[in-house]
Amino acid sequence: MKQSMLYPRATSTRRVADMNGMWKFRLDKENEGEEQGWKNGIPGADLIPVPASFNDFYTDKESREFTGDFWYETEVFVPGEWKGRHIDVRFAAVTHRCTVYVNGQEIISHEGGFLPFSARIDEVVNWNEPNRVVVKGNNELSFTSLPAGISVTLENGRKMTKPFFDFFNYAGIQRPVKLVVLPEESIVDFTLNYALEGNDASVSYQVETTGDHPVTVEVYDESGKPVARGEGKEGCLKIENVHLWEVHNAYLYHFVLKVLDGEEVLDEYYDEIGIRTFAVEGNRFLLNGNPVYLKGFGKHEDSDIVGRGFNIGVMKRDFELMKWIGANSFRTSHYPYSEEIYQMADREGFLVIDELPAVGFFESLANFVDAVSGKTTNFFDRPTVPELKKNQLAMLEDLIARDKNHACVIAWSLFNEPDTMTDSAAPYFEEIFARAKELDVQKRPRTFAMELNSSPEHCKCHQFCDFLCLNRYYGWYLLGGYEMVNAETAFRKEMDAWLAKGVNCPMVFTEYGCDNLQGEHKLPSVQWSTEYEMEYLEMFHRVFDSYECVKGEQVWNFADFQTVEGIMRVNGNKKGIFTRQRQPKEAAYYFKKRWESLPLDY
Numbered sequence: 001m002k003q004s005m006l007y008p009r010a011t012s013t014r015r016v017a018d019m020n021g022m023w024k025f026r027l028d029k030e031n032e033g034e035e036q037g038w039k040n041g042i043p044g045a046d047l048i049p050v051p052a053s054f055n056d057f058y059t060d061k062e063s064r065e066f067t068g069d070f071w072y073e074t075e076v077f078v079p080g081e082w083k084g085r086h087i088d089v090r091f092a093a094v095t096h097r098c099t100v101y102v103n104g105q106e107i108i109s110h111e112g113g114f115l116p117f118s119a120r121i122d123e124v125v126n127w128n129e130p131n132r133v134v135v136k137g138n139n140e141l142s143f144t145s146l147p148a149g150i151s152v153t154l155e156n157g158r159k160m161t162k163p164f165f166d167f168f169n170y171a172g173i174q175r176p177v178k179l180v181v182l183p184e185e186s187i188v189d190f191t192l193n194y195a196l197e198g199n200d201a202s203v204s205y206q207v208e209t210t211g212d213h214p215v216t217v218e219v220y221d222e223s224g225k226p227v228a229r230g231e232g233k234e235g236c237l238k239i240e241n242v243h244l245w246e247v248h249n250a251y252l253y254h255f256v257l258k259v260l261d262g263e264e265v266l267d268e269y270y271d272e273i274g275i276r277t278f279a280v281e282g283n284r285f286l287l288n289g290n291p292v293y294l295k296g297f298g299k300h301e302d303s304d305i306v307g308r309g310f311n312i313g314v315m316k317r318d319f320e321l322m323k324w325i326g327a328n329s330f331r332t333s334h335y336p337y338s339e340e341i342y343q344m345a346d347r348e349g350f351l352v353i354d355e356l357p358a359v360g361f362f363e364s365l366a367n368f369v370d371a372v373s374g375k376t377t378n379f380f381d382r383p384t385v386p387e388l389k390k391n392q393l394a395m396l397e398d399l400i401a402r403d404k405n406h407a408c409v410i411a412w413s414l415f416n417e418p419d420t421m422t423d424s425a426a427p428y429f430e431e432i433f434a435r436a437k438e439l440d441v442q443k444r445p446r447t448f449a450m451e452l453n454s455s456p457e458h459c460k461c462h463q464f465c466d467f468l469c470l471n472r473y474y475g476w477y478l479l480g481g482y483e484m485v486n487a488e489t490a491f492r493k494e495m496d497a498w499l500a501k502g503v504n505c506p507m508v509f510t511e512y513g514c515d516n517l518q519g520e521h522k523l524p525s526v527q528w529s530t531e532y533e534m535e536y537l538e539m540f541h542r543v544f545d546s547y548e549c550v551k552g553e554q555v556w557n558f559a560d561f562q563t564v565e566g567i568m569r570v571n572g573n574k575k576g577i578f579t580r581q582r583q584p585k586e587a588a589y590y591f592k593k594r595w596e597s598l599p600l601d602y
């Protein structure tokens with residue numbers, strides 16, 4: 001049965017119970033959990049919060065750096081009155097993979113740490129009693145995992161993760177867990193597409209259910225007034241004098257879907273939907289037919305203590321800071337974010353580039369240095385590519401199924417900084433890009449974030465993009481310091497080379513920035529000082545402002561974030577415009593001034 005990606009919502013026919021809280025936890029340091037039967041219950045008394053990464057709770061390095069299997073356990077009471085309905089344990093994300101056991105029975109295994117899945121427990125549930133849920137998780141990286149990396153074994157026999165990317169490999173049950181109770185015949189999915197006609201909009205819809213009873217779709221405006229109604233599993237609704245969803249001026253219609261048996265409502269589901277169109281036309285982005293320029297950030301889901309765990313308070317603070325600074329967009333670098341973040345972006349009117357966790361597809365333990373070296377790692381020549389592609393296609397399908405109805409999602413980023421310098425990369429990319437177009441009814445523009453090795457001269461995959469996303473560090477990882485003057489020359493030379501190739505699409509800088517230790521000042525400047533960061537940003541914006549094809553600037557990064565330790569990282573990456581505790585560094589005031597003065601259609 002196809003897994004529903006619908007966000008859990010309680011309605012007249014559905015029930016949702018929260019399973020977040022303190023779960024039993026144990027790292028499987030001796031790799032004994034399987035043979036010791038931990039699926040029936042894990043030993044020890046340690047409890048940790050769900051949702052959260054497990055890495056930053058403990059005081060010993062072995063726990064923070066642990067690589068391998070880890071086990072969680074909780075109990076959930078299932079009332080007898082739910083008998084006859086489907087009972088699902090829905091995980092919004094377990095990173096990077098897991099197997100779920102209920103009452104000692106294996107229910108489901110899932111690969112991928114950033115998208116939801118459900119364990120249907122009808123066959124094993126103890127009605128009107130507590131039920132034991134055990135999750136065996138694993139955080140190991142490989143050449144076939146998304147994200148990619150490797151594990152090595154140390155002299156003491158412990159494994160260690162070596163990521164091919166620049167963010168800490170946080171892991172665990174990192175997003176909410178809910179018990180979802182569904183009727184026998186239920187709505188599995190729905191898909192929407194829009195066309196604007198003068199002051200009206202036509203909304204084409206398709207609804208997928210588990211049965212054959214008739215379906216209706218009702219649409220209400222924000223005042224609760226009914227504005228449209230459709231009958232049948234597919235159709236087209238006309239909304240007159242439509243309130244379009246706009247940047248920082250979101251309007252969300254209330255869609256109610258029902259499965260009916262005469263007057264009886266067999267299933268009911270609802271969602272808050274923004275009606276808008278988004279397209280690329282020449283080298284412009286058009287939102288509802290009007291040009292728009294992206295101002296904002298590359299982000300991470302990353303915060304103190306809970307690591308990559310969904311943190312609703314940090315989410316709220318991040319959106320308040322993005323409104324304060326004058327941003328209108330962000331990229332979900334380098335993986336799909338929590339569903340609640342897209343819901344908030346819908347409500348606040350932010351434009352989101354939604355990114356797959358296809359990061360680390362360039363074999364390097366310091367990609368930030370190697371990615372500007374001009375070398376290839378022949379990543380797509382490896383025998384592991386078929387398995388990797390299978391995993392990426394599966395995640396692409398889930399990503400689009402989960403996020404396709406969000407007004408905020410305006411593009412799909414299908415990779416971050418892959419190795420695109422070999423002929424073997426092109427057919428891989430062609431298949432991924434074609435599949436994305438096939439899966440997305442709204443045909444949103446597709447792209448990937450390109451590091452410097454993906455240059456006009458050497459990149460073999462940029463032609464698949466509907467717009468280009470460039471991650472560039474002229475003046476930081478190359479030609480930094482006093483030779484920044486050469487950095488600007490080299491940067492302009494590259495821009496001219498793209499144009500000379502006949503590239504005529506929007507170009508978005510999805511990464512540019514430099515590390516800055518908050519409060520570090522030096523006159524004249526040195527790298528890592530605030531003064532240098534200002535010089536660097538002025539140079540980049542001078543170049544952006546002189547090329548008409550630049551239609552977006554997403555500085556790296558919104559906030560300081562955790563990485564592996566190393567001599568080029570000071571307890572993490574310090575390119576944040578805000579600190580990890582979400583307080584402004586000096587550059588925040590610089591961006592506020594720039595972005596508040598840039599018109600939306602700049």
Ligand SMILES: CCCN1C[C@@H](O)[C@H](O)[C@@H](C(=O)O)C1
Nearest residue numbers: 166367368371451471573575
């Ligand atoms: C060319 C380097 C790409 N980029 C990837 C991103 O994940 C890193 O955090 C960033 C950086 O080094 O700050 C560089």
